[in-house]
Amino acid sequence: MNTSATASPGRMQARRMARGSAVEGAARAGLTARGVIYLLVGVLALQIAFHDSKQQADRGGALAELAEKPFGAVLLWALGIGLVGMALWRLSEVLFGSAGPDGRKASKRLLSGVRLVFYSFVAYSVLSFAAGSGGSGSSDKQSKDVTARALEAPAGQWLVGAAGAGIVVAGVWIAARALLRKYHDKLKLGEMSPRTRKLVDVTGVGGGVARGAVFAAAGGFAVRAAVDYQPDKAKGLDDTLRSFAQTPLGPWLLVCVAAGFVLFGLFSFAMARWRRV
Numbered sequence: 001m002n003t004s005a006t007a008s009p010g011r012m013q014a015r016r017m018a019r020g021s022a023v024e025g026a027a028r029a030g031l032t033a034r035g036v037i038y039l040l041v042g043v044l045a046l047q048i049a050f051h052d053s054k055q056q057a058d059r060g061g062a063l064a065e066l067a068e069k070p071f072g073a074v075l076l077w078a079l080g081i082g083l084v085g086m087a088l089w090r091l092s093e094v095l096f097g098s099a100g101p102d103g104r105k106a107s108k109r110l111l112s113g114v115r116l117v118f119y120s121f122v123a124y125s126v127l128s129f130a131a132g133s134g135g136s137g138s139s140d141k142q143s144k145d146v147t148a149r150a151l152e153a154p155a156g157q158w159l160v161g162a163a164g165a166g167i168v169v170a171g172v173w174i175a176a177r178a179l180l181r182k183y184h185d186k187l188k189l190g191e192m193s194p195r196t197r198k199l200v201d202v203t204g205v206g207g208g209v210a211r212g213a214v215f216a217a218a219g220g221f222a223v224r225a226a227v228d229y230q231p232d233k234a235k236g237l238d239d240t241l242r243s244f245a246q247t248p249l250g251p252w253l254l255v256c257v258a259a260g261f262v263l264f265g266l267f268s269f270a271m272a273r274w275r276r277v
Contacts, residue, residue, distance in 0.1 A: 210260020
């Protein structure tokens with residue numbers, strides 16, 4: 001009797017379970033790390049709104065703030081490792097599909113691929129910062145430098161304009177999905193009490209709308225930089241957030257957006273707890 005044939009399905013099942021547990025752990029670690037960054041950026045933006053702080057309200061500013069805390073170096077390495085987990089989770093979605101009935105569709109895998117590239121870059125920048133190489137500089141300078149190089153390329157104005165328009169569309173899409181509570185499809189709602197579900201909706205809707213608004217604004221600045229052929233008009237996260245304080249509503253619009261970022265950080269923690277992976 002060939003025992004290897006009967007044992008093979010069991011071994012395959014064990015491998016699938018181990019892979020599933022590893023992917024789930026990586027996803028939850030990554031969502032927690034994302035929550036920490038958004039929470040810190042939101043707090044920094046609130047400081048800018050009330051005190052005209054010179055600190056950067058972006059990933060670099062958040063990491064610098066974290067580095068000043070007790071055990072800051074340990075926290076930075078933990079954050080970077082968590083973001084590596086996020087990237088690995090997205091890689092698994094590209095290779096094997098994501099949770100849900102349409103998780104294996106090409107469009108879903110392509111979106112996971114975009115997220116893989118983004119979170120790989122973020123993880124690298126955080127780990128570089130933790131290692132002391134300053135890998136997470138000002139988002140404003142990075143945006144201007146990238147825009148300047150892109151504008152010098154053939155058809156550069158069109159490329160930058162198209163990228164900016166794409167970011168605007170992505171921002172509107174993010175905000176609309178938050179308003180429609182599309183994230184419900186990814187959550188284990190049955191494990192939540194009615195009160196918890198309401199609190200998660202507050203963080204999901206408020207945080208998603210704020211995040212979408214910032215994306216759309218940053219994309220608008222990129223389009224303006226392309227039209228005027230002036231890379232200095234492109235803005236990173238810090239300058240984009242500060243621009244909300246320069247509207248007729250004054251600092252109060254920035255307060256709302258900053259509070260939304262804090263809410264999105266809390267929403268990320270909720271996703272780390274209840275998201276289906």
